[in-house]
Amino acid sequence: xxxxxxxxxxxxxxxxxxxxxxxxxxxxxxxxxxxxxxxxxxxxxxxxxxxxxxxxxxxxxxxxxxxxxxxxxxxxxxxxxxxxxxxxxxxxxxxxxxxxxxxxxxxxxxxxxxxxxxxxxx
Amino acid sequence: xxxxxxxxxxxxxxxxxxxxxxxxxxxxxxxxxxxxxxxxxxxxxxxxxxxxxxxxxxxxxxxxxxxxxxxxxxxxxxxxxxxxxxxxxxxxxxxxxxxxxxxxxxxxxxxxxxxxxxxxxxxxxxxxxxxxxxxxxxxxxxxxxxxxxxxxxxxxxxxxxxxxxxxxxxxxxxxxxxxxxxxxxxxxxxxxxxxxxxxxxxxxxxxxxxxxxxxxxxxxxxxxxxxx
Numbered sequence: 405x406x407x408x409x410x411x412x413x414x415x416x417x418x419x420x421x422x423x424x425x426x427x428x429x430x431x432x433x434x435x436x437x438x439x440x441x442x443x444x445x446x447x448x449x450x451x452x453x454x455x456x457x458x459x460x461x462x463x464x465x466x467x468x469x470x471x472x473x474x475x476x477x478x479x480x481x482x483x484x485x486x487x488x489x490x491x492x493x494x495x496x497x498x499x500x501x502x503x504x505x506x507x508x509x510x511x512x513x514x515x516x517x518x519x520x521x522x523x524x525x526x
Numbered sequence: 527x528x529x530x531x532x533x534x535x536x537x538x539x540x541x542x543x544x545x546x547x548x549x550x551x552x553x554x555x556x557x558x559x560x561x562x563x564x565x566x567x568x569x570x571x572x573x574x575x576x577x578x579x580x581x582x583x584x585x586x587x588x589x590x591x592x593x594x595x596x597x598x599x600x601x602x603x604x605x606x607x608x609x610x611x612x613x614x615x616x617x618x619x620x621x622x623x624x625x626x627x628x629x630x631x632x633x634x635x636x637x638x639x640x641x642x643x644x645x646x647x648x649x650x651x652x653x654x655x656x657x658x659x660x661x662x663x664x665x666x667x668x669x670x671x672x673x674x675x676x677x678x679x680x681x682x683x684x685x686x687x688x689x690x691x692x693x694x695x696x697x698x699x700x701x702x703x704x705x706x707x708x709x710x711x712x713x714x715x716x717x718x719x720x721x722x723x724x725x726x727x728x729x730x731x732x733x734x735x736x737x738x739x740x741x742x743x744x745x746x747x748x749x750x751x752x753x754x
Contacts, residue, residue, distance in 0.1 A: 418639070421632065427631075431627070435620050435624055438753060439620070442752075451753075452754065455753045456749065459745055459746065459749035463742055463745050466627065467738075467742065470741075471734075477559075478543065478546040478549075479546045479556065479557060482546060487575075488574055491578045491582070494578070495585065501586060502585070506589065506590045506592070509590065509592050
């Protein structure tokens with residue numbers, strides 16, 4: 405017996421079970437594809453681009469469907485999804501920083517070749 | 527949010543861009559979702575930054591070492607029946623976590639249908655799968671520690687590997703463990719009929735959001751740490 409009406413905010417929450425089952429299956433397929441990238445020992449740019457593509461597809465499906473984002477209001481979507489874009493700036497900066505560190509470690513912390521003048525750090 | 531207020535909000539509310547400006551400029555409530563759901567989203571946003579900081583520092587450390595980084599295919603391989611299979615445990619762990627996300631999504635669906643029995647069963651299945659995941663991660667840690675991986679050195683390659691591995695998977699495993707406990711508590715409350723009178727089962731969806739986040743983080747860890 406349903407004595408009380410479910411609150412109006414529930415009305416947008418229910419979707420046919422089939423949607424979740426299809427996306428679930430798709431996630432398994434994408435996970436298998438990701439694993440195969442390593443199993444077949446793909447290397448370099450092909451490996452990295454496939455790993456990234458499968459990762460982003462899985463993440464997108466989980467956020468949009470399982471976490472219900474694609475049915476939420478735009479205000480909430482923007483509040484949650486835009487701030488993480490700042491992280492791309494952090495990643496860019498740190499990538500450049502680590503490249504700098506690597507170069508300097510190579511220059512100052514590795515033994516000089518015999519016919520080169522030794523480099524003295526200032 | 528009361529029945530009347532939510533009805534007024536959903537009555538003639540614009541969608542899209544105009545909807546966004548309408549929501550943000552509203553004088554009483556910005557987000558037309560239950561308070562608990564909005565707060566869980568905000569918490570997950572902050573947790574996204576925490577994990578992103580860890581993964582970014584892992585990237586920084588890995589790309590600045592002169593010593594070669596250990597090969598994950600080899601480090602995380604298991605020998606089954608005499609064959610060394612790369613990343614098999616990690617593949618199983620991913621399978622387990624995706625399965626748990628599926629059972630969680632189904633649980634939320636049944637909760638909104640007010641089918642308490644199915645909801646509790648599915649939440650229990652989710653929690654059990656999560657516990658399996660943590661068990662496997664613990665096994666992985668034990669194996670690596672026995673092989674000599676420490677936060678400060680390891681026999682496989684760059685010395686920083688251990689620190690980043692234990693930090694990232696440790697924080698993730700902690701989140702999974704907390705999620706298992708959280709799900710068990712909510713499932714028990716649903717089972718006892720705690721939400722039957724109000725009819726408001728959004729608590730299951732809120733717990734589901736946390737659980738899907740834990741799976742989401744694993745998707746990124748799997749890609750960047752194990753497959754890269």
